Amino acid sequence: MQNNQDESVKVDEIANLLARVKPVEVYAHEEALATILIQKALENAQVTSTAPGISLAAAFDLIVAAEYYGKLTNKGWLYCPIDNSPLLIYPYTNTCPRCTLQGNFLFHQANKPPSGTIGKTTSRLLCVFLKHLFKINSQDLEIYHGIEPIDVIVYDSKENIVLLSEVKAAPLTTLPLAVPVEIQTELGDEGELLSRSHSPIDNSFISASNLYIILPKIENDVYKYELINLGIKGNNKSSVWVYEQMGAAFNDDNQLFYRYFQFWSMAFSAYNKAARGRGNFPEPVYWLTNACGQPIPRPENWPQRRSGEGYESISDSKSSVGMDRTDDIKKGIYQVLKIAASQKPKHSKISVKTAILSNIHAVRHYNDYLLELQDIVWTIDETGQAKTVADLPADKEIFNLFDGIITFTESHIRDEWIKQKFRF
Numbered sequence: 001m002q003n004n005q006d007e008s009v010k011v012d013e014i015a016n017l018l019a020r021v022k023p024v025e026v027y028a029h030e031e032a033l034a035t036i037l038i039q040k041a042l043e044n045a046q047v048t049s050t051a052p053g054i055s056l057a058a059a060f061d062l063i064v065a066a067e068y069y070g071k072l073t074n075k076g077w078l079y080c081p082i083d084n085s086p087l088l089i090y091p092y093t094n095t096c097p098r099c100t101l102q103g104n105f106l107f108h109q110a111n112k113p114p115s116g117t118i119g120k121t122t123s124r125l126l127c128v129f130l131k132h133l134f135k136i137n138s139q140d141l142e143i144y145h146g147i148e149p150i151d152v153i154v155y156d157s158k159e160n161i162v163l164l165s166e167v168k169a170a171p172l173t174t175l176p177l178a179v180p181v182e183i184q185t186e187l188g189d190e191g192e193l194l195s196r197s198h199s200p201i202d203n204s205f206i207s208a209s210n211l212y213i214i215l216p217k218i219e220n221d222v223y224k225y226e227l228i229n230l231g232i233k234g235n236n237k238s239s240v241w242v243y244e245q246m247g248a249a250f251n252d253d254n255q256l257f258y259r260y261f262q263f264w265s266m267a268f269s270a271y272n273k274a275a276r277g278r279g280n281f282p283e284p285v286y287w288l289t290n291a292c293g294q295p296i297p298r299p300e301n302w303p304q305r306r307s308g309e310g311y312e313s314i315s316d317s318k319s320s321v322g323m324d325r326t327d328d329i330k331k332g333i334y335q336v337l338k339i340a341a342s343q344k345p346k347h348s349k350i351s352v353k354t355a356i357l358s359n360i361h362a363v364r365h366y367n368d369y370l371l372e373l374q375d376i377v378w379t380i381d382e383t384g385q386a387k388t389v390a391d392l393p394a395d396k397e398i399f400n401l402f403d404g405i406i407t408f409t410e411s412h413i414r415d416e417w418i419k420q421k422f423r424f
Contacts, residue, residue, distance in 0.1 A: 014162060014348040021144040021153055024127045029243040030063070034132045036247045037062055040257035047258065050265075053408040053424030056129070058264040059257075060359045060408065061171040063125050065213075066246050068092065068113060068174055069230075070239020072206055078108040079184055079201045086183050088203050089214070092174040093288060093315045095295070096198060100287045100314075101216055101223040105295040106198050107303050107312060112174075115318055122169035126359060127152060139421050149335050152357065154421075161417055163353045163403075164343060166335040168323035172360060173267050173289050178227060179209045207233055216263050216285060223284050228256065268409075271321065275364040290319040322360025322407060329369045332356045336402060337378075344399050345380060353415055355404035361411070374412045376401040 026034075041055035048055075078089045080098050091097055096106040113121070127143050134141045144153040146164070154163040184196035203209060212227035230245045250256050263285070270286035286292055292315050295302060303312050323329060340354045362370060379398045386392050403415040408424050 012348045012350070013346045014343065014350040014352060017147065017343075018144070018153070018155060018162065018350075021147060024124065024131065024143045024145055024152070026128050026131055029240045030125070030128045031132065033063055033066060033243045033247045034128050036251050037257075038129065038132055038136070040250055044257050044261050048261065051424070053410075054265065054268070055261060056133075056424055057172070057268075057359050057408040058261050060126065060129055060169075061173060061264065062246065062250075062260070063128070064122055064171045065174050066243045067121050067125065067239055068111075069177060069211075069242045069246075071113060072177065072211075072233070073111075074202050074204055074206055076109065076111045077179075077201050077203045079181075079196060079199050081183065081195060081197065086181050087214075088179040088181050088201060088209075090177040090203075092176060093290070093292070094312060095287060095314050097176045097214055097216075097288060098225065099198075101225065101284045103284055105287070105299050105302065105314070108198075108200065110315070112315075112319060118170060118319075119168075122171070122359070123151060123167040126167060126169045126357065130154075130357075133424075134421070137423065141421060149338055151335075156417070156421070159351075159417065160349060161351045161353060163355055163418070164339045165355045165357045165406075166332045166339070167357045168325070168328040168332050169357070169359045170290065170319065170321055170325075172264065172271060172321045175288075176214045177230075178212045178214050179203060179206075180212070180227075207235055209233070215260060216288065217259065218262075218266070226259070272363055287314050290315045290321050291317050291324065293317075321363065322409070323356060323358040324360070324362045324364050326365055326369065329362055329365055333369070333373065333401075340378075340399055340401070341380070345397070353403040353418060354400075355402060355406050355418065358407045360409045361405070361407040370405065370412075374402060374405060375414070 037059040038056065041059040042052055045052040045055045072090065076090060078091060078096055080087050080089050080096050082098060089097065090111055091108060092110050092112055094107055094110045096108055099106050131143050140158060142155045144155065146153050150164045151167040152165045185193055186196050188194045210232055211230040213230060214225050215228050216223055216225045228249055230242065230249065233241060267285050267289050270283050271289045274282050274286055281296055287295065294311055294313050298311060305312055317325060323332060336354050336356055344352045377398045377400055379392065379396055381392065400414045404413040404418040405411060406413065406418065406422050413419050
């Protein structure tokens, strides 16, 4: 009788967890842009006969870019005079993007946000995307901010299921910004008037500058680009203006997402090929992707690292795509196991699932770090004596290490509820 009483008064720790967490709040400008981008992505998937998840991954890069563009500064610009169409360029990798498309590497410090803020930004924006996808797919799911060590919680109140997740997300690429300018000049050693060459420069007039996104394209096997008009920033101090401008650009031009997707899919293909070691000289578009490494071939004047040995990267492994950073993968594996071991065996009427969430799967490192672990199941043996399954009680519950490794581009899922809810 005493045992039954003890069982009845046990605290439902999962329900208690849900009572303490806060919903992910989606702001109006985020919802508006996500709505447009997701709609364009799903339409593009039909037009191109490709998996919807690939277009969604491409669209996710755009909403992350909007957040990055909202942090535009006067410093960090590059003057590029080539093709008789001088531009001030605001790059997100350590090179001039226009020259890179022509096969020339000119170093310039990137404007990537601090690494400590990228994870928080991408994790939140992935939730914005998921929340809208759940809505349009008529999935009645709630998304909450987690409590350490849990990043994000997805709750299905109808089926009484909770997904506790570790989130590792980062864009494949962030397109550079540009401002057309007149030819810049300087005085030579003899006092003669010279056209200025590539050089760092401040943009003292970003509030009044007409800003453009540089969108690469390929014509007759030659890389070129078009400029996508974002309008004038004005005195806006928040990132709302660029969300609105990007939304208008993609909403007003029905072919823009398709053209963007052509670039993104080429970049994703180049990233895949490089990850598999195919070809010694990656195509130019590869050098606009994150974690692309040092230029090949490296120019003689390419700078050495400011700290440590070796040479600067165009983009280093700290900026790895999706969940493809090795440190993130290793931490993600541990966090999922930690979350599961501390939450799944709990007394609760709510069923617990665990997963890693990302925008892009671990293209480079999946086989090395996740393939051999993806189908592991586990349990807790209090006796410390079990050697085989037969040594465990017949009713001993076992758990998946990963109920799901869930991304837009490629997922490995061992749970039917996750398969139903996360259809990309």
